[in-house]
Amino acid sequence: MDKNFLHLSRVSDLYRPVAERITDFREVERRLSPEEIARQVSRCMHCGIPFCHGSGCPLGNLIPDIHEQVRRGNLQNAWNLLASTSPMPEFTARVCPALCEGSCTAQLVSESVMIRQIEKYVVESAFAHHWVQPPRPRCENGRSIAIVGSGPAGLTAAIRLRQAGCRVTVFEQRPLPGGLLRYGIPAFKLDRAVIDRRIELLKDAGIVFRCDTTIGRDISREFLLRTHDAVLLATGTPSPRDLAVENRSLPGIEFALDFLNGTTSAAGKNVVIIGGGDTGADCVGMANRQGASNITQIEIMPEPPRERSFSTPWPQWPYLRRTSSSHQEGAIRRWGVQTVRFLERNGTVGAVEILPVDWEFSPNGRPLHFTPRIGEKEILAADLVLLAMGFLKPESIEAVPPLFVVGDAANGPSLVVRAMADAIRISQKVQQFLEV
Numbered sequence: 508m509d510k511n512f513l514h515l516s517r518v519s520d521l522y523r524p525v526a527e528r529i530t531d532f533r534e535v536e537r538r539l540s541p542e543e544i545a546r547q548v549s550r551c552m553h554c555g556i557p558f559c560h561g562s563g564c565p566l567g568n569l570i571p572d573i574h575e576q577v578r579r580g581n582l583q584n585a586w587n588l589l590a591s592t593s594p595m596p597e598f599t600a601r602v603c604p605a606l607c608e609g610s611c612t613a614q615l616v617s618e619s620v621m622i623r624q625i626e627k628y629v630v631e632s633a634f635a636h637h638w639v640q641p642p643r644p645r646c647e648n649g650r651s652i653a654i655v656g657s658g659p660a661g662l663t664a665a666i667r668l669r670q671a672g673c674r675v676t677v678f679e680q681r682p683l684p685g686g687l688l689r690y691g692i693p694a695f696k697l698d699r700a701v702i703d704r705r706i707e708l709l710k711d712a713g714i715v716f717r718c719d720t721t722i723g724r725d726i727s728r729e730f731l732l733r734t735h736d737a738v739l740l741a742t743g744t745p746s747p748r749d750l751a752v753e754n755r756s757l758p759g760i761e762f763a764l765d766f767l768n769g770t771t772s773a774a775g776k777n778v779v780i781i782g783g784g785d786t787g788a789d790c791v792g793m794a795n796r797q798g799a800s801n802i803t804q805i806e807i808m809p810e811p812p813r814e815r816s817f818s819t820p821w822p823q824w825p826y827l828r829r830t831s832s833s834h835q836e837g838a839i840r841r842w843g844v845q846t847v848r849f850l851e852r853n854g855t856v857g858a859v860e861i862l863p864v865d866w867e868f869s870p871n872g873r874p875l876h877f878t879p880r881i882g883e884k885e886i887l888a889a890d891l892v893l894l895a896m897g898f899l900k901p902e903s904i905e906a907v908p909p910l911f912v913v914g915d916a917a918n919g920p921s922l923v924v925r926a927m928a929d930a931i932r933i934s935q936k937v938q939q940f941l942e943v
């Protein structure tokens with residue numbers, strides 16, 4: 508067993524310098540050099556029971572085996588192993604929170620292995636060597652599939668069903684395919700050229716994209732069911748969670764996703780972001796790049812612990828305070844504050860009234876109830892308020908074959924990697940149903 512995890516650290520300067528990166532929208536994360544990768548891969552201890560693969564990664568990526576091939580310099584073997592479970596690793600290698608790293612055994616005595624960065628190295632090497640091929644079938648089976656929605660779930664299902672020999676058409680209401688990969692996750696985390704590169708491969712394999720087409724408006728679902736052997740709804744979670752407080756309708760209060768898609772600029776504004784999660788963090792990064800005067804991100808939940816909470820012991824995904832690359836670029840972060848109402852100034856939002864809250868915790872450290880500290884109200888100046896409080900799970904659709912529902916549309920808001928894993932599972936069900 509390699510013991511390098513004991514005396515080698517993770518790479519700490521993973522991101523481009525803040526002063527440089529906030530002037531552009533290019534990916535903030537730099538690529539590790541082959542030498543850095545060789546050192547990092549040597550930190551994998553090849554556990555007898557690799558929790559990273561077994562319980563961490565929803566796709567079941569063969570992580571220790573991939574690391575072993577990288578360590579031996581067999582990058583093509585590493586790629587073949589990665590591609591055997593992961594349909595589009597260039598996306599997870601950039602945006603996945605790396606659930607695998609949360610369950611890495613090295614973390615018990617040191618820091619987890621840089622699994623996501625190693626994945627990025629493997630997939631980018633594969634693209635550079637032209638090992639990534641369009642998902643062409645060995646033979647056609649004559650069956651036709653309609654997929655509604657081109658996010659990671661729809662694209663994964665398209666790949667798997669095309670490989671199985673089906674004719675696949677993907678319908679997308681937006682001008683370009685990609686779902687939240689393109690119209691949610693900011694370009695400074697995922698370069699749009701990476702999405703375009705994958706879409707070209709799918710088109711080469713014969714997958715047809717019909718963008719600017721809304722199912723339910725331009726074409727009915729019934730028509731798709733009549734004209735295809737199976738229909739998959741991969742429509743995501745379109746409804747953001749709203750905040751029903753006084754003056755919610757004032758101009759200047761926007762949903763985070765609209766802001767991320769360029770509806771308003773934060774230039775020169777006092778920005779208050781309501782919601783302490785990843786979408787809120789993306790808004791911090793975007794507002795800084797647009798030249799906001801100052802940015803405050805508030806969250807009603809209590810501040811998480813700096814270290815893994817004992818409510819989530821290893822190998823579970825740790826509940827702890829996370830600092831994203833966007834937070835490093837500058838923002839005030841506040842926890843345990845409730846939004847009471849918005850205040851008007853010259854016909855638009857001018858401030859947010861907030862109250863601190865006290866939390867009660869369960870015996871294992873989970874936040875349970877809160878009590879507002881009435882009388883301690885505070886006013887935050889705000890010319891732009893961004894609501895980043897997550898998305899509502901869509902009403903469940905009765906999915907009786909030949910109709911299937913997949914990804915966030917089926918399971919509620921989640922992660923790219925989970926949408927992909929679900930699409931693999933549902934594609935297998937489609938194949939069983941069609942007997943192909």
Ligand SMILES: Cc1cc2nc3c(=O)[nH]c(=O)nc-3n(C[C@H](O)[C@H](O)[C@H](O)COP(=O)(O)OP(=O)(O)OC[C@H]3O[C@@H](n4cnc5c(N)ncnc54)[C@H](O)[C@@H]3O)c2cc1C
Nearest residue numbers: 656658659660680686687722742743914915921922923926
């Ligand atoms: C701002 C933001 C940042 C995120 N960052 C991360 C991250 O860093 N890492 C991570 O793992 N996850 C992240 N997520 C979550 C992740 O993006 C989603 O879990 C994932 O994209 C879900 O995939 P999906 O294919 O199910 O749905 P989506 O990606 O939402 O795709 C659904 C697609 O269906 C289309 N559609 C909907 N209705 C119709 C219709 N009637 N007709 C035609 N097309 C339709 C939509 O336009 C959309 O393109 C983020 C989410 C947001 C909002």
